[in-house]
Amino acid sequence: xxxxxxxxxxxxxxxxxxxxxxxxxxxxxxxxxxxxxxxxxxxxxxxxxxxxxxxxxxxxxxxxxxxxxxxxxxxxxxxxxxxxxxxxxxxxxxxxxxxxxxxxxxxxxxxxxxxxxxxxxxxxxxxxxxxxxxxxxxxxxxxxxxxxxxxxxxxxxxxxxxxxxxxxxxxxxxxxxxxxxxxxxxxxxxxxxxxxxxxxxxxxxxxxxxxxxxxxxxxxxxxxxxxxxxxxxxxxxxxxxxxxxxxxxxxxxxxxxxxxxxxxxxxxxxxxxxxxxxxxxxxxxxxxxxxxxxxxxxxxxxxxxxxxxxxxxxxxxxxxxxxxxxxxxxxxxxxxxxxxxxxxxxxxxxxxxxxxxxxxxxxxxxxxxxxxxxxxxxxxxxxxxxxxxxxxxxxxxxxxxxxxxxxxxxxxxxxxxxxxxxxxxxxxxxxxxxxxxxxxxxxxxxxxxxxxxxxxxxxx
Ligand SMILES: [Zn+2]
Numbered sequence: 001x002x003x004x005x006x007x008x009x010x011x012x013x014x015x016x017x018x019x020x021x022x023x024x025x026x027x028x029x030x031x032x033x034x035x036x037x038x039x040x041x042x043x044x045x046x047x048x049x050x051x052x053x054x055x056x057x058x059x060x061x062x063x064x065x066x067x068x069x070x071x072x073x074x075x076x077x078x079x080x081x082x083x084x085x086x087x088x089x090x091x092x093x094x095x096x097x098x099x100x101x102x103x104x105x106x107x108x109x110x111x112x113x114x115x116x117x118x119x120x121x122x123x124x125x126x127x128x129x130x131x132x133x134x135x136x137x138x139x140x141x142x143x144x145x146x147x148x149x150x151x152x153x154x155x156x157x158x159x160x161x162x163x164x165x166x167x168x169x170x171x172x173x174x175x176x177x178x179x180x181x182x183x184x185x186x187x188x189x190x191x192x193x194x195x196x197x198x199x200x201x202x203x204x205x206x207x208x209x210x211x212x213x214x215x216x217x218x219x220x221x222x223x224x225x226x227x228x229x230x231x232x233x234x235x236x237x238x239x240x241x242x243x244x245x246x247x248x249x250x251x252x253x254x255x256x257x258x259x260x261x262x263x264x265x266x267x268x269x270x271x272x273x274x275x276x277x278x279x280x281x282x283x284x285x286x287x288x289x290x291x292x293x294x295x296x297x298x299x300x301x302x303x304x305x306x307x308x309x310x311x312x313x314x315x316x317x318x319x320x321x322x323x324x325x326x327x328x329x330x331x332x333x334x335x336x337x338x339x340x341x342x343x344x345x346x347x348x349x350x351x352x353x354x355x356x357x358x359x360x361x362x363x364x365x366x367x368x369x370x371x372x373x374x375x376x377x378x379x380x381x382x383x384x385x386x387x388x389x390x391x392x393x394x395x396x397x398x399x400x401x402x403x404x405x406x407x408x409x410x411x412x413x414x415x416x417x418x419x420x421x422x423x424x425x426x427x428x429x430x431x432x433x434x435x436x437x438x439x440x441x442x443x444x445x446x447x448x449x450x451x452x453x454x455x456x457x458x459x460x
Contacts, residue, residue, distance in 0.1 A: 028375035034453065037310060038379050038446050044304050045442035046383070051300040052434035054082075055293055059286025059429045066124075067280045067323040068100030068254045076279065079259045079320055083299070087306040088261030088318065096333035098256030098323045101125055103283060104247030108191075108220065111135060112241040113233070118226045119201055120191070121284055121424075122246050123175060123208040123219040124326050133245035134158065134189045134218065140234045144174075144181055155186030158242050162193050162227045168419055171195045172206070179219040180211045189218045189244050193227035194424070197416055201225045202424040205282050207326045218246045256280075258330045259320040263302055263311060265452065270341065271314040273452040274348040274406075275301055275444060278324030278396055285427040289418060293432055293440075294351035295320045297411070300437075301445035312452035314346060321396040324352070328395060335399035342404030346457040349409040349448060350394030354418030355432065355440045357384075361447065362391035365407030368459040373409070376450045380443050407458050409447065411440055 027035065045051075062075035076093060083091045101124055108120035139157045141147045147159065159182040161174040174192050182190040194204035201223040210216045222230075233240050259279060265271060277294025281287020302318050305311075321330035335342070361380075363373050374388040392408035393401060401408045413436075421427045451458055 027379065030372075030454075031375060031379065031450070034450055035379070037308070037449060040308050041304055041445040041449060042383065042442045044308055045300070045438045045445060048438055049434040051296050051437040051441050052429070052432065054300070055288060055296045055432060055437065056429045058292050058296065059288050063286050064283030065279060065281045065287060066101065066283045067098040067256050067326060067329070068251070069283070072256065072280055072322065076257050076259050076320070076322070079279065080261070083259070083261035083318070086261075086303045088302060089264050091261040093257035094260055094333060094337060095255055095257050096322065096329050097253040098329045099327050100251040100254045101326065102249050102251060104128070104249060106220070106246045106248070108222065108242060108244050110240060111243050113238050118222055119203050120220045120222050120244075121203040121205040122248050123192070123205055123221055124282065125208050125210070125250065126179070126219040126246060126248050127216050128247045128249065129189065129218045129245055133243045135241060135243040136188050138230060138234065138240040138242050140231045147181055147185060151185045154182065157187055158189045158191060158244065159187040160191040160193070160227060160230055162231045165195060165197055168195065168415070175206050175221065176209050179208055179217050180214050183215045183217045187217060192219070192221050194221045194223055196419040196422055196424070198224055199420050199424065199426065202421065202426045204423045205284060206423045218244060220244060220246065256322040256329065258322055258334055261299070261302065261318045263305055263316045265314040266311045267313040269315050270344050271457060272341065272345045273314055273316045273448045274319060274345055274397060274400070275316065275448050276319035276321060276396060277351045278322070278330065279320035280322050280325055282325055282423045284423070284425040286429065288427050288429040288432055289354045289356075290422055290427060291324065291352045293355045293437060297355060297437055297440040298349065298351055298444055300441035301448055304441065304445045305449060310449065312449060314452040314457070316448055316452050324396050331396040331399050335403060338400060339403055342400055342406065345400060345404045345406040347409065347448065347451040348397040348401045348406045349392075349411070349444060350397045351411040351440065351444065352394050352396065353410065353415065354413035355411070355436055356413035356417040357436055358386070359411060359413045359436065359440060360386050360389045361443060362389040362410045362412060363407070364390070364392035366459060369407045372458060373407075373447065376447055380446060383439050383442060385443055405460055407460055411444060
């Protein structure tokens, strides 16, 4: 996920009330012709572990997939080959340049009062420390305001932003801009309390920023537990000195790629239903929930159509975007390459907020289109999907959707479970439930099938 939450997603992130599988109301008349194929798509997905097995293969084989890494490059080739084996058509790697940040070796330790190692993860984009590391006294603050108020204490120190998690949007500002603010006051390095709810001493990495004209200082995240330990020491007026060692580098841009595969439409191949997620991930684990699962459930939606021999009127296009985490180069490259056909995109759906129950589908578009999509989502009530919510869209489909005024959807899971492992070593396939993945794939298959098969495109 980006450093700021796209408006659409924040609406969708609002806590989703758990809901028993409600009996669907009467099916809207225009949907009657779809019911048989809708049920076939649901039956083909629910009960299958195909999606989970594929996610496990992705994460086990390629691990973390940072943009510019060999891991992502090989995973992209694997995805293209596997799409071809699934029978998807026009499979291609849409090349684009991407940043290459490399983590290298890193560590953090308490030097005084008593030497003791701490858990840390360097933030994406951070510079390295000198080889011997940075050793300096610690100052703990809980906000940018407190930092500014205590400006005279900051020169030559390591600043820790010990900011409690109050939701991703407000809290991530410290990860993104902590180094800029601390450097302005003369700090030599910055630490941030991991952005997420309490975990099990898991550090959460993620992108950070520098500002032209402000000194660049090394930046890292530490688990909530380590931040609170340091804050307690300081609160007891114990002087604390830390040593941070980082050897991160930003190397020249390298070639990366969006992985694209399609089911070409039988009547209107030029009209596109776009589904996807981002294939890059941070490196501490395999990026199972961010965003391997989003890539696999959207891809699975198309695979299910192939398995059932369904070829819709319009083209269903699966895009596994590169570089969502630190630059959006994949999303921008897709927009730039398909700008001519932006208005021919009849629906764009992204999954990049996890696949955890309770999950929900959100939509952004005009009222008529919303009504129709709400009726389509009502067909998913037996699976336990709640009524269609607000907030379609996402970081990767955002650029093309904006240019083409494309009706947009998003699948979002329970944000607490998502942010508990987000960008951390705990983001592994063990956190993902095969049944929930099958349900998500079924939901996406149904709404994208209907949007690709309906007589006329969704109104916009
Ligand atoms: Zn993500």
